[in-house]
Amino acid sequence: MKLYDLELSGNCYKVRLLAALAGIELEIIPVDFLDGEHKRAPLIDKNPWGEIPILEDGELILRDAQAILIYLANKHAGAQWWPEDAALQAQVAQWLFTAANEIQHGPNAARLVDKFGYTLNKADTLAMSARILGLLESHLNQHEWLALNRPTLAECAVFPYVALAHEGGIQLSDYPAIGRWIKRIKALPGFIPMPAI
Amino acid sequence: MKLYDLELSGNCYKVRLLAALAGIELEIIPVDFLDGEHKRAPLIDKNPWGEIPILEDGELILRDAQAILIYLANKHAGAQWWPEDAALQAQVAQWLFTAANEIQHGPNAARLVDKFGYTLNKADTLAMSARILGLLESHLNQHEWLALNRPTLAECAVFPYVALAHEGGIQLSDYPAIGRWIKRIKALPGFIPMPAI
Numbered sequence: 001m002k003l004y005d006l007e008l009s010g011n012c013y014k015v016r017l018l019a020a021l022a023g024i025e026l027e028i029i030p031v032d033f034l035d036g037e038h039k040r041a042p043l044i045d046k047n048p049w050g051e052i053p054i055l056e057d058g059e060l061i062l063r064d065a066q067a068i069l070i071y072l073a074n075k076h077a078g079a080q081w082w083p084e085d086a087a088l089q090a091q092v093a094q095w096l097f098t099a100a101n102e103i104q105h106g107p108n109a110a111r112l113v114d115k116f117g118y119t120l121n122k123a124d125t126l127a128m129s130a131r132i133l134g135l136l137e138s139h140l141n142q143h144e145w146l147a148l149n150r151p152t153l154a155e156c157a158v159f160p161y162v163a164l165a166h167e168g169g170i171q172l173s174d175y176p177a178i179g180r181w182i183k184r185i186k187a188l189p190g191f192i193p194m195p196a197i
Numbered sequence: 198m199k200l201y202d203l204e205l206s207g208n209c210y211k212v213r214l215l216a217a218l219a220g221i222e223l224e225i226i227p228v229d230f231l232d233g234e235h236k237r238a239p240l241i242d243k244n245p246w247g248e249i250p251i252l253e254d255g256e257l258i259l260r261d262a263q264a265i266l267i268y269l270a271n272k273h274a275g276a277q278w279w280p281e282d283a284a285l286q287a288q289v290a291q292w293l294f295t296a297a298n299e300i301q302h303g304p305n306a307a308r309l310v311d312k313f314g315y316t317l318n319k320a321d322t323l324a325m326s327a328r329i330l331g332l333l334e335s336h337l338n339q340h341e342w343l344a345l346n347r348p349t350l351a352e353c354a355v356f357p358y359v360a361l362a363h364e365g366g367i368q369l370s371d372y373p374a375i376g377r378w379i380k381r382i383k384a385l386p387g388f389i390p391m392p393a394i
Contacts, residue, residue: 048332060284067290074283084281086271087257093264100297121318135245 001026004043004054006033008115010108010160011065012053013194014099018069018156020192022077066096069153081153091147095154099161102132108161110168122169129170133178136162140177144184151188159185163197198223201240201251203230205312207305207357208262209250210391211296215266215353217389219274263293266350278350288344292351296358299329305358307365319366326367330375333359337374341381348385356382360394 003019003026005012019026031037031052039050047054047063055062055071062068073082083089106129112118113125136158139146146154163182165172172178185191200216200223202209216223228234228249236247244251244260252259252268259265270279280286303326309315310322333355336343343351360379362369369375382388 048335057284060287062287062291064291064294066294067287070290071283071287074286086268087254089271090257090259090264090268093267094259094261097261097263097294097297100294101301104298105302121321124318124321138245 002029002056003027004029004031004038004046004052004056006031006052008195009033009052010111010164010194011051013160013197014065014156015053015055015068015072016194017160017192018072018077018081018153021151021156021188021190022073022081023190024072024076064100066100066153066157069096069156073153080150081156083148083152088148092152092154095146095152096157098132099157102128102135103158103161106132106161107165107168107170110170111161111164112168114168125168126170129165129168133162133165133170133172133175137175137177140181144181151185155185160194160197167196199226199253200224201226201228201235201243201249201253203228203249205392206230206249207308207361207391208248210357210394211262211353212250212252212265212269213391214357214389215269215274215278215350218348218353218385218387219270219278220387221269221273261297263297263350263354266293266353270350277347278353280345280349285345289349289351292343292349293354295329296354299325299332300355300358303329303358304362304365304367307367308358308361309365311365322365323367326362326365330359330362330367330369330372334372334374337378341378348382352382357391357394364393 003015005028037043038052044050046061049063051063053065053068055068062071070082082092106125109120110122110125110129113120113122145151146158162178200212202225234240235249241247243258246260248260250262250265252265259268267279279289303322306317307319307322307326310317310319342348343355359375
């Protein structure tokens, strides 16, 4: 399986992190992001969104980090990460959509402004970050893990841009429960970091 | 199963639509949204996000329309809507994350500004709408359905706020393939509308 990858992308890191934690082998293909390689052929034909990561497994080509996590868990990582049971799967799924919605448009977007010069409204990204980090802090004050009392795909999806929040000018010192959760994730067997994490 | 619901919410409609198409019985509990019923007890304890829909099935309480769709499909609707096979499930999943990300912050957000007076940056919502509607148009020019050549959860998640785009000041006349797809969905057995669709 090929992962079209950027080392500095938290979305790509989500996939590398699951692969490391679950022992899945990936062929990493670095993409020249600054040169816009993902915006032109052949990558734009693999993913018309013009984004990475892209996963290629034979004929199958997938976009969206969260959808790739689901694929890898179903195919290679097993029910520990993405349960088959309806109630359990839905509880993990809630957090994958939090990653695609509030985390994407909160801490991820704030970092895009500060680190990559995106012309987004920084104040909006900070307001959305404060809201979701507050909800996350409150949840993690009562739970060691996001769902099911164990690490799941929820951690792979939510952790990266929370742990990168400081690169968008957001300090996590006001969120001690989030800080303890980050330490628990970093202590998982097989954990790999990325730059700034 | 109880669905805490608002008739004018496209996110609630996603759940009602799947239930109608797949023949799932729901107990609909109308929420007094204008009075902020979802922002205070007991609903805020069921969903700290302060949002609807909320699904309650015995002890299980779920937030996020997409996660609720996954639960209902796994438990009651079957693999036609949410396949178990890794490759097929991931292809549907991609579109659920598109709904939570680009559709939520594009046409849904534009409508929140125009219809409900939210103080979001309207220009940003229109720019994001134009991008995702262009990608959707291009995809639907080559495919009758979003994934797997048949209606799936992808339709339930993406259709509502696309079909409501005009309430955010977005005209779909420039997107004929989207228009044909909307007609196909409206012709599905069991289809139900919502106000303005």
